[in-house]
Amino acid sequence: MVKSGRNDPCPCGSGKKYKHCCLLRETLPQNSNNSSATQLVRNYIEDATEHHQAGRFGQAEVMYRQILHNEPNNSDALHLLGLLALQVGQHGIAVELIGKAIRVNSSIPMYYQTMGTALASQGNLGDAVVSFRHALSLQPDLAIVHSNLGNALRQLGQFNEAVESCRRALAIQPDYAEAHNNLGIALQKLGQHSDAMASYRKALSLQPDLANAHNNLGNALREFGQLDEAVESCRRALVIQPDYAEAHNNLGVVLQELGQLSDSMASYQKALAIKPDFAEAEVNLGNLLRDLKQYKSAMEHYRKAIELKPDYFVAHNNLGTALRELGQIEEALASFRRALEINPSYADGFSNLLFALNYCASHYTAYNFEQACQFGLTFAQKAGTRFSAWDCADQPERLRVGLVSGDLCNHVVGYFLEEVLANIDPGCIELIAYPTHIREDELTARIRPYFSDWKSLVGKNDETAAHLIHKDGVHVLLDISGHTAYNRLPMFSWKPAPVQASWLGYFATTGLSEMDYLLADQAGVPEDQREQFTETIWYLPDTRLCFTAPSNAPPIALLPAVSNGVVTFGCFQNLSKISDDVLATWGEIFTALPSARLRLQCKQLEEPEQSEMMINR
Numbered sequence: 001m002v003k004s005g006r007n008d009p010c011p012c013g014s015g016k017k018y019k020h021c022c023l024l025r026e027t028l029p030q031n032s033n034n035s036s037a038t039q040l041v042r043n044y045i046e047d048a049t050e051h052h053q054a055g056r057f058g059q060a061e062v063m064y065r066q067i068l069h070n071e072p073n074n075s076d077a078l079h080l081l082g083l084l085a086l087q088v089g090q091h092g093i094a095v096e097l098i099g100k101a102i103r104v105n106s107s108i109p110m111y112y113q114t115m116g117t118a119l120a121s122q123g124n125l126g127d128a129v130v131s132f133r134h135a136l137s138l139q140p141d142l143a144i145v146h147s148n149l150g151n152a153l154r155q156l157g158q159f160n161e162a163v164e165s166c167r168r169a170l171a172i173q174p175d176y177a178e179a180h181n182n183l184g185i186a187l188q189k190l191g192q193h194s195d196a197m198a199s200y201r202k203a204l205s206l207q208p209d210l211a212n213a214h215n216n217l218g219n220a221l222r223e224f225g226q227l228d229e230a231v232e233s234c235r236r237a238l239v240i241q242p243d244y245a246e247a248h249n250n251l252g253v254v255l256q257e258l259g260q261l262s263d264s265m266a267s268y269q270k271a272l273a274i275k276p277d278f279a280e281a282e283v284n285l286g287n288l289l290r291d292l293k294q295y296k297s298a299m300e301h302y303r304k305a306i307e308l309k310p311d312y313f314v315a316h317n318n319l320g321t322a323l324r325e326l327g328q329i330e331e332a333l334a335s336f337r338r339a340l341e342i343n344p345s346y347a348d349g350f351s352n353l354l355f356a357l358n359y360c361a362s363h364y365t366a367y368n369f370e371q372a373c374q375f376g377l378t379f380a381q382k383a384g385t386r387f388s389a390w391d392c393a394d395q396p397e398r399l400r401v402g403l404v405s406g407d408l409c410n411h412v413v414g415y416f417l418e419e420v421l422a423n424i425d426p427g428c429i430e431l432i433a434y435p436t437h438i439r440e441d442e443l444t445a446r447i448r449p450y451f452s453d454w455k456s457l458v459g460k461n462d463e464t465a466a467h468l469i470h471k472d473g474v475h476v477l478l479d480i481s482g483h484t485a486y487n488r489l490p491m492f493s494w495k496p497a498p499v500q501a502s503w504l505g506y507f508a509t510t511g512l513s514e515m516d517y518l519l520a521d522q523a524g525v526p527e528d529q530r531e532q533f534t535e536t537i538w539y540l541p542d543t544r545l546c547f548t549a550p551s552n553a554p555p556i557a558l559l560p561a562v563s564n565g566v567v568t569f570g571c572f573q574n575l576s577k578i579s580d581d582v583l584a585t586w587g588e589i590f591t592a593l594p595s596a597r598l599r600l601q602c603k604q605l606e607e608p609e610q611s612e613m614m615i616n617r
Contacts, residue, residue: 006240041067045080064077073104079097079111091124095122098514109138110135112131116129116130129149136149150162170183181210184203189463200213204217218237249268252266261292295610321352323335336349351375352483354375380493398430404478405435406481407481409483418447420449455468476495477501479502480504503544542557566596568600569596574602
């Protein structure tokens, strides 16, 4: 067996280092038979366990095997040798040895605890749950088993049950730091981030050197937008455990959000140097490279992640996003479909698929609508019972309107929204903002005074967000994102407001039956296309848009064509919008105007390879 350091965290789930492992202490043989032979074996096992706890795995293994050579059915030696195999990552051997121990003596609860941990390490979570529950049927007051059962349930997506198991562990052992940490992870999965952070902090008050609790606290702080504090927590984890690959990876994510891109890249690279098969770090490095417009390298990392972890739906989704940005729409659609095959309720994958379909809508009209309806059905079922009554007056003095958007900042949506907000009479309409992204800038500062309240949905799950909005008594809730980035469309499935409408940020159906209206104009939604929407189309006069000129716009100059005699057309759109059909149409224009010129400008063309490909097209 391969040796591991005695200061590494024990995989038994106790949260202790090998040398302090409570599981080892609790599984010492308790045979009370006083015969000299039995006592000799007991003493020998105790000596072997002392080596085991000290991290002298080689000596411990030799001694366990010597016992088994003389007593092949010694269940304690089988179990402890299985635990040692588990600790050095030989999970199959561990399952085999612990299984033999259980067949010899099926009455020892800790055998089932170790078996459950070994099965969970193999990814066999269903059988792990069965094993943990069997241990508890034999001895219900084992805090470590309740905690590890909670871990397995969380990994199976049974978050409420996981919370319950962790709380049972803490009822038995209130000072169990790892159980507080595990409770925090489950609460975070439920979107209860404040409670999760309280659990992590409780864990750290009990065990300040619990590196994964520092790391988890960093994750929760990042999701709340507290980026500086998140960096500090990740770095504390790394002071305690410098080779903690997950903490390096998470630090990289926070640094990337802070715009410290070179430091972020260094963190991802450290994570991969420590753990070369770390698919999540490969994806995050790909995300960073995509931000740096290095699309080819980004896609290499996404594909590497998929190679390491074929069912990693996030990697398939992000590969699709990069392909879409490069205008490779069919390949992007294939990646999004694969992500949804793996995880049919993956909201980002659904939104990305639907968004990409709009670039080739003429080929996928029926399919596009079908997939949008499937999105709506999926999240209606996931939401369960939606609100059917609302605490808001039928004839209010002021109409209370909520805006849900990730673009209340320097973004095209923000510019189209600003002038509308400035012309709303606050005596008639009260506005509440529900931003879904942490970004704020000078445009945010300009529009914020138009709102009576500003309640971030960042870090809140759909149910929590829906209850918040419902409690606010909103009459009309506007989605300003559609299937674009940072949307919270699944939250609308709860129907937190009596009237819900989508406007401005998107131009096709959301697919939600709970979305009552889509605000449009005749150009955007011709009368004969209304059947392609689950929403009722509410037409605005003339246009659905109201442009606000940027305050830093340069002065208008003379038309260059006046002096040089050449008309220059410009397109500053993403490559994904420049389809072959668009190029064919442009071809007709330039055939008619052979002296005209074309200026293309977008972020993808910063990469020389993409620029050359566009020129060739």
